[in-house]
């Protein structure tokens with residue numbers, strides 16, 4: 223999603239901003255822009271719809287032979303835009319400026335009252351050139367200009383509603399930059415050679431040391447080689463922090479795509495998740511987070527997340543109920559606030575997010591914290607909003623996921639949830655023998671996953687056939703219904719093929735009406751207590767001449783196509799079937815020539831509500 227990068231002081235800004243844009247690329251975007259300014263307020267602006275590499279070739283064409291001249295441009299702002307208001311086009315790309323070309327603004331988030339503000343300005347005098355909500359900010363700065371940048375920004379701020387991060391430059395005061403945040407992340411890095419500002423820790427990781435993470439409502443005003451931070455119109459002191467995160471490993475090695483690399487990393491990530499947390503000899507789960515939960519009376523668990531993270535929550539709810547014996551549910555974060563759910567102190571709220579900034583999930587977390595609820599984070603990024611706001615939690619230890627379609631983060635979330643489930647296991651729910659069976663089954667997951675990878679050629683062959691269809695169903699029961707949900711989501715986002723997921727038993731209640739030969743089904747049906755029921759569903763499908771691909775550890779002569787998987791305990795089988803649906807979707811997308819790591823219209827971090 224949108225990304226911010228800004229620099230000010232004494233180095234040539236353009237290469238710094240270009241590198242910043244490259245670091246923001248993984249988030250997903252559809253246009254990029256860079257604007258640099260010299261000490262007299264002259265600007266150079268270069269925009270591009272498409273990849274940062276396209277912007278870079280524009281930059282090198284436009285600046286060829288003018289390298290000396292560029293040394294004077296020692297401040298600038300750059301942005302990757304993921305379209306929300308207005309199509310992806312040069313005119314809608316940030317930074318936005320006012321009619322007089324004096325104020326330049328980059329913006330993440332949404333100005334919710336932009337329509338009203340635009341109307342008011344239009345009625346007075348103003349003509350807008352873009353369809354964005356963001357353009358209202360430079361227009362308001364021009365309207366309220368007092369001759370002082372900080373004062374003007376402080377006059378305009380109360381007029382803006384919504385969640386946003388902004389960085390503002392003006393030709394009236396070229397040595398000044400204002401950056402501010404309300405609900406959307408922003409970090410300042412005070413380096414010996416200047417001030418850097420980004421919406422993404424990753425864009426600074428590896429070289430930033432002394433950073434300040436702005437909190438909601440805070441603003442940083444940079445002038446020449448100094449800065450102040452203000453909150454509620456008062457100057458505040460904030461300690462510099464050490465940015466303790468590793469730079470993202472941006473190399474794909476021998477892999478064609480990051481996604482394919484990330485699929486292969488899964489067994490190692492699961493092994494890493496156990497380290498120092500699961501004692502297989504003592505048959506127990508220990509971690510700082512579990513020490514914190516030890517004395518808490520937990521009667522209910524609610525998982526909160528979006529997309530794939532929500533699917534992990536659905537799996538968690540089933541495990542909690544079936545293994546731990548605790549009432550549990552999963553909630554889609556963007557729906558949570560509409561449901562008036564009471565916050566009970568005996569409920570553990572588990573927040574799931576591979577990134578650190580999913581706005582929908584953070585909104586729910588803030589709400590639960592305000593109500594005094596008990597919170598647990600299962601996240602990938604140390605120091606992230608969700609990690610710091612929750613009472614305790616587990617880190618995924620999965621390393622950065624660069625492919626937009628989540629794979630390794632999902633299985634890492636699942637293994638962490640399963641560990642939490644086993645920790646919360648109630649003796650009256652499941653016998654000790656059955657508890658230890660699951661614990662041991664968990665240990666076998668990585669090697670079983672490796673067996674799935676070894677079957678990639680067979681999966682790719684089936685995927686070739688799947689790629690000819692325009693519609694697809696994913697069906698399963700219990701745990702495998704959640705895998706069906708995840709498989710359907712993966713196929714949609716990677717291949718752009720329409721697909722739906724259903725509990726297999728629901729088919730006869732409506733979806734069967736869609737049956738025709740061109741609408742095949744993937745039935746995930748391991749040989750467990752539900753196998754016979756799944757076979758009845760298959761009979762319903764086949765008697766209507768539908769094609770069925772069965773994913774199972776038991777051969778069935780009725781399947782049109784089969785992917786045979788190793789046997790495993792039903793509670794851990796989803797790790798294997800998930801890998802099958804990941805590889806299937808990957809190969810369908812590859813067959814169709816899709817942009818696998820950056821599917822169209824999608825972003826890695828979704829920072830808008």
Ligand code: M6R
Nearest residue numbers: 529530531575576577580627628
């Ligand atoms: O960063 P999060 O885990 O909070 O993101 C939630 C969803 O946006 C994310 O899982 C999305 O559905 C993925 N693209 C799925 O592959």
